[in-house]
Amino acid sequence: MITKLAISGYRSLRDIHLNLEQVNIVTGANGSGKSSLFKALKLLTEVSRGQLFSSLAKEGGFPSTLWAGPENFSRAMRIGEEAIQGTRRKGPVALKLGFASESYSYLIDLGLPTPSDSAFGHDPEIKQEIVWHGEVFRPSTIIAKRTGKLVSLKNSETNSWTNTHTELASFDSMMTHGTDPQLAPELLILRDEMREWRFYDHFRTDENAAARQGQIGTRTPILSPDGYDLAAAIQTIREIGDRDSLSAAIEDAFPGASLSVEISEGRFYLYMRQYGLLRKLSAKELSDGTLRYILLVAALLSPRPPKFLVLNEPETSLHQDLLAPLARLIARASEESQILVVSHSDLLIDYLTTEIGCQLIRLEKDLSETEIPLENQSRWTWPKR
Numbered sequence: 165m166i167t168k169l170a171i172s173g174y175r176s177l178r179d180i181h182l183n184l185e186q187v188n189i190v191t192g193a194n195g196s197g198k199s200s201l202f203k204a205l206k207l208l209t210e211v212s213r214g215q216l217f218s219s220l221a222k223e224g225g226f227p228s229t230l231w232a233g234p235e236n237f238s239r240a241m242r243i244g245e246e247a248i249q250g251t252r253r254k255g256p257v258a259l260k261l262g263f264a265s266e267s268y269s270y271l272i273d274l275g276l277p278t279p280s281d282s283a284f285g286h287d288p289e290i291k292q293e294i295v296w297h298g299e300v301f302r303p304s305t306i307i308a309k310r311t312g313k314l315v316s317l318k319n320s321e322t323n324s325w326t327n328t329h330t331e332l333a334s335f336d337s338m339m340t341h342g343t344d345p346q347l348a349p350e351l352l353i354l355r356d357e358m359r360e361w362r363f364y365d366h367f368r369t370d371e372n373a374a375a376r377q378g379q380i381g382t383r384t385p386i387l388s389p390d391g392y393d394l395a396a397a398i399q400t401i402r403e404i405g406d407r408d409s410l411s412a413a414i415e416d417a418f419p420g421a422s423l424s425v426e427i428s429e430g431r432f433y434l435y436m437r438q439y440g441l442l443r444k445l446s447a448k449e450l451s452d453g454t455l456r457y458i459l460l461v462a463a464l465l466s467p468r469p470p471k472f473l474v475l476n477e478p479e480t481s482l483h484q485d486l487l488a489p490l491a492r493l494i495a496r497a498s499e500e501s502q503i504l505v506v507s508h509s510d511l512l513i514d515y516l517t518t519e520i521g522c523q524l525i526r527l528e529k530d531l532s533e534t535e536i537p538l539e540n541q542s543r544w545t546w547p548k549r
């Protein structure tokens with residue numbers, strides 16, 4: 165289980181250290197930093213997939229993702245006695261992401277590039293990466309360390325350090341290009357775990373949405389992030405997953421309704437029989453909210469549940485009657501996965517906090533900086549470069 169999350173220098177998240185529990189719900193006003201938190205978590209997975217730099221570029225590039233305020237706010241700035249202004253920096257410009265878990269923990273520190281005449285001279289550089297054992301970061305718990313181009317791995321039996329790479333490119337992570345199955349199998353274990361974190365953001369449900377079309381079906385234990393393989397994912401749950409929970413989740417939201425999947429020339433088509441109608445409706449005919457709920461059912465009843473599942477505003481376009489069934493689905497999924505839900509819905513928050521006692525994290529903003537309540541904060545120290 166991931167127990168702590170730390171983000172520094174990323175958009176409005178100037179410096180936050182968060183405690184995570186089995187189920188977490190993040191809320192806050194518009195602009196308080198919820199999507200930034202979601203994206204920062206996603207960047208961590210991108211590191212393990214070797215896609216950190218392309219993801220940063222898609223977000224508008226490294227400079228745009230960096231915290232745009234001063235390095236620190238003085239007390240006078242906070243109480244309005246002094247104008248907000250940049251002061252002489254004490255530390256380097258940095259975007260830092262990290263998490264701690266009961267098994268292994270990881271952090272990455274990105275900084276400004278060293279001047280060069282390369283056409284890619286604006287790309288950031290990975291300055292530092294550290295993997296340590298257990299939650300607590302101490303020199304003695306470190307098992308792998310990257311400083312600039314140098315990667316050193318610790319042999320747990322002999323307690324000695326070996327430099328495995330001396331010329332690691334500034335854009336390659338130690339997690340993808342600096343591993344060694346013999347010297348540090350832990351890195352591979354951690355990398356594979358990070359790769360399996362699963363994220364669902366807004367599903368498209370407009371009339372051209374892929375989830376409404378027939379698709380060539382293959383066994384689909386994991387619904388894709390855009391939900392295009394919905395019919396195959398539903399059929400997979402029916403064949404190898406929790407079929408009863410699938411029927412129950414549909415019945416819970418739409419009494420008397422049931423799903424079916426039909427196959428024509430290898431293409432899978434989803435249908436829903438609804439109480440009171442003489443024929444079943446195809447995915448093309450379902451309402452946006454109905455389709456989105458079915459997508460969430462397929463995501464949450466995955467026959468291959470992830471260790472960590474992150475949902476961004478799952479309540480979008482759902483009527484309030486569907487929020488209790490959604491909360492029950494999340495509760496069921498939380499038996500196998502650690503979950504973080506970003507939500508605007510007071511009702512969903514209410515169901516989740518009362519029914520499964522999840523941790524509620526209310527983001528606030530002060531001087532454009534995201535702040536988290538004291539009770540959600542964890543201890544965290546960023547190592548110096």
Ligand SMILES: Nc1ncnc2c1ncn2[C@@H]1O[C@H](COP(=O)(O)OP(=O)(O)OP(=O)(O)O)[C@@H](O)[C@H]1O
Nearest residue numbers: 175176194195196197198199200228229230231232
């Ligand atoms: N580089 C940056 N530095 C500082 N703040 C930034 C930066 N980029 C964006 N922001 C601001 O960060 C804030 C948080 O944005 P975010 O998208 O995370 O909000 P949100 O909580 O998801 O809001 P909503 O509910 O409207 O979706 C916004 O006010 C945004 O303008």
Ligand SMILES: [Mg+2]
Nearest residue numbers: 195198199200
């Ligand atoms: Mg948002």
